[in-house]
Amino acid sequence: MPNLTVLLAPSDQKQPGGNPFAPDMFDYRTSGTFNYFDALNPERRALIDTLQNVINEYETDTLADIFGLEGAMLDEAIRVNTEIYDAPLMSALDRYSPGIMYAAMDFANLPTGAQRRLLENGIIISGLFGLLRPDDLIPNYQLGITDDVPELGKPVDYWRETISPVLNDYIEGRFVWDLLPEAHRNAWEDTRSYEARAVVHFEEKTGGAYEPVPSEEEDIQRGQFVNYVVRETAEEIEDLEEWEDHPDGFSLAKRASEYDDETRTWHVYMRR
Numbered sequence: 001m002p003n004l005t006v007l008l009a010p011s012d013q014k015q016p017g018g019n020p021f022a023p024d025m026f027d028y029r030t031s032g033t034f035n036y037f038d039a040l041n042p043e044r045r046a047l048i049d050t051l052q053n054v055i056n057e058y059e060t061d062t063l064a065d066i067f068g069l070e071g072a073m074l075d076e077a078i079r080v081n082t083e084i085y086d087a088p089l090m091s092a093l094d095r096y097s098p099g100i101m102y103a104a105m106d107f108a109n110l111p112t113g114a115q116r117r118l119l120e121n122g123i124i125i126s127g128l129f130g131l132l133r134p135d136d137l138i139p140n141y142q143l144g145i146t147d148d149v150p151e152l153g154k155p156v157d158y159w160r161e162t163i164s165p166v167l168n169d170y171i172e173g174r175f176v177w178d179l180l181p182e183a184h185r186n187a188w189e190d191t192r193s194y195e196a197r198a199v200v201h202f203e204e205k206t207g208g209a210y211e212p213v214p215s216e217e218e219d220i221q222r223g224q225f226v227n228y229v230v231r232e233t234a235e236e237i238e239d240l241e242e243w244e245d246h247p248d249g250f251s252l253a254k255r256a257s258e259y260d261d262e263t264r265t266w267h268v269y270m271r272r
Contacts, residue, residue: 001120002121002174002233002235003174003175003195003231003235004117004121004174004175004176004177004229004234004235005121005122005123005171005175005176005177005194006100006118006121006122006123006176006177006179006226006230007123007125007176007177007178007179007180007227007241008122008123008124008125008134008179008180008181008222008226009101009124009125009145009180009181009183010092010096010099010124010125010126010127010132011095011098011099011100011101011102012097012099012144013096013099014095014096014098014099014140014141014142015090015095015096015097015098015100015140016080016140017088017090017140018087018088018089018090018137018139019088019089019090019137020088020093020138022088022090022137023035023089023137024040025038025041025089025136025137025138025139025192026044026045026085028091028220035136035137036132036133036135036136037129037130037132037133037136037166039133039161039166040129040130040131040166041096043128043130043158043159043162044128044129047083047128047152047155047158048081048085048106048128050083050149050151050152051143051149051152052081052082052084053151054066054078054149054150054151055078055081055082055151058150059096060074061180062150063077063078065148065150066147066149066150067142067143067144068147069142076142077142079155080139080142081141081142081143084139084141085093085139087139087140088139089137089138089139090137090138091134091135091136091137092124092132092133092134092135092136092137092138093107093118093134093135093219094120095138095140096171099219099246100216100219100220100223101219101220101222101223101226102223103123103223104219104220104221104222104223104224104227105118105223105224105226105227106223106227106249110227110230110231111231114227114230114231117230118134118226118230118232119133119134119135120133121203121230122134122226123167123170123171125145125159125163125167125180125184125185125188126143126145127143127144127146127147127156127159127185128141128143128155129153130162130163130166130235131163131166131167143155143161143185145184145187146183146213150232152247155187156183156184156186156187157187159187160187160188160189161187161189163187163188164188164189164190164191167188168189168190168191168193169193171193171194172194173191173193173194173195174194174195175194175195175196175197175198175235175236176194176196176197176198177198177200177225177226177229177234178197178198178199178200179200179222179225192263192264192265194264195264196236196264196265196266197263197264197265197266198237198265198266198267198268199265199266199267199268199269200222200225200268201267201268201269201270202218202221202222202250202270202271203253203269203270203271204270204271204272205272206272210253210256210269210271218246221248221250221270224246224247224248226272228240228243228246237252237254237266237268238258240252240254240268240270241254246272248272249272250270250271250272251270251271251272252268252270253269253271255272256269256271257269
């Protein structure tokens with residue numbers, strides 16, 4: 001089994017629909033195969049129940065502020081959140097497939113072994129579900145990890161105490177590729193149970209100096225990075241030196257990359 005974990009954020013964009021006959025992810029009688037972190041179900045249900053109560057009790061203007069949406073997009077967010085328990089399901093990977101990062105992973109064209117490595121070794125920190133594997137079956141929904149929900153607060157704070165010990169136990173002794181945005185990383189109280197962690201940064205030269213790429217470009221690069229890691233079973237920084245055919249011309253800046261012994265954390269810079 002590969003000694004790696006890839007930490008990911010979900011996508012704001014989601015594929016609608018799904019299989020209405022898929023096993024119910026909230027039913028304790030069904031197999032955990034399609035709900036790897038099913039021990040989180042009580043907290044998931046409590047969050048969803050609160051969210052649905054807020055939707056029923058608060059005015060449209062308040063809901064618009066919560067979700068940061070308006071018009072037809074707000075109406076759709078209300079609808080999918082109201083129907084969560086009865087909604088058709090699809091894998092998290094497919095649900096998030098319209099997102100820029102997930103599209104850039106190009107999962108469908110990965111070799112079978114690489115697909116399996118992503119499904120088995122990817123962990124998604126979700127505002128609604130806490131932790132997910134990419135093959136967990138989930139309904140459509142709308143809730144960002146920093147959305148401020150009355151009676152609940154922000155999911156980033158709601159989940160921290162619950163998911164941190166679960167995640168720390170899961171990644172113990174493993175090499176962790178950390179591709180999380182800071183907002184999602186803040187939901188995790190890191191006890192450094194891993195062998196090492198690599199926080200990956202993407203930079204390009206602008207006006208004689210290297211600067212972080214724009215957020216949309218960063219999502220593309222994160223997706224392509226995941227594709228490489230699972231395709232090549234990259235379990236250490238040196239494995240990135242062999243990435244000579246990067247589609248957008250990025251390469252490992254080894255001299256700029258830094259390792260902190262105390263936290264066992266790399267800050268890895270990919271530059272072009």
